[in-house]
Amino acid sequence: MFRNAWPYLEPSKIYPLMNDLYKNLPEGSLLVVGEFDYSRRNTRSVFETSQFTPVESFYSDIFSSRDTLVFKK
DSSP states (O other): OOTTOGGGSOHHHHHHHHHHHHHHSOTTOEEEEOHHHHTSTTHHHHHHTSSSEEOTHHHHHTOSOTTOEEEEO
16 A cells, blocks of 8 residues: 555656556556545656556446546556
8 A cells, every 4th residue: 555655756756666566566456546646746647647547437436536546557
């Protein structure tokens, strides 16, 4: 668990961490990003430009907030 930590990382640290996550998580893994992380600084663009694929169906099926993002490897 890495909760509410993305906004506190320096931009130069976020991209390598995102790449490491993608490289080391098993295929089919989910990365769930909450409103706090997604709405701060440049973290939104980091997640949207990562190799992870957004999973749109999770928004309506599981989460009540549209500000919760789910990405799949």
